[in-house]
């Protein structure tokens with residue numbers, strides 16, 4: 001067990017069954033918790049620095065144990081490290097984690113995926129050229145990525161959306177390294193290749209989580225039409241503003257998901 005896992009387990013007083021990673025502008029999804037631990041006190045957690053990302057873990061106790069909300073993530077584009085979230089996910093896995101909920105902001109490639117829409121990942125395309133399992137040894141690194149986004153958890157997320165009366169689309173997310181936004185030509189390519197969303201996160205975490213044997217589900221809040229789809233150029237300030245405005249709906253969706261029976 002790592003030091004971070006020891007500290008988390010002590011604070012949780014038992015298993016952490018579910019973790020929710022909150023992306024840009026989405027920290028308020030966590031709401032009030034029972035314990036707040038700064039990432040600085042959790043060795044191996046990101047010591048983040050992107051505006052719109054916080055840097056603390058909130059624990060909330062429930063009937064099944066504990067849910068951990070991660071306020072902020074580290075991105076590949078910060079230091080070129082696709083394993084930026086490995087320490088955090090490994091510590092959580094050592095605390096009994098079974099279910100990982102990933103959230104993020106994204107650009108909508110399809111015209112109907114407009115700012116404010118929520119989209120459940122059906123699958124992803126790793127277009128970054130990076131992979132967090134490069135350098136890992138052992139046959140377990142050859143992780144199958146069929147149903148990477150767990151079908152039972154996806155069904156549970158749809159039930160949650162129906163219960164909370166929230167429209168939830170499904171789509172394929174294409175991971176670009178960032179931090180520059182895509183060109184309009186890249187976005188046209190993404191659409192032709194089957195992507196519905198473009199973004200700069202989430203995929204390395206999903207890969208790491210599958211390697212750890214966790215079940216993964218991911219929901220994105222569309223903060224802008226991707227470059228060239230409509231309107232002007234995307235901006236980080238707009239991403240943060242739209243994500244912050246949409247966080248209440250993400251919060252309602254995540255709350256309903258946590259209330260649904262485990263699939």
Ligand code: HPA
Nearest residue numbers: 105106107198199200226
């Ligand atoms: N591209 C990449 N990442 C993003 C975008 C985008 O248009 N919007 C929010 N995150």
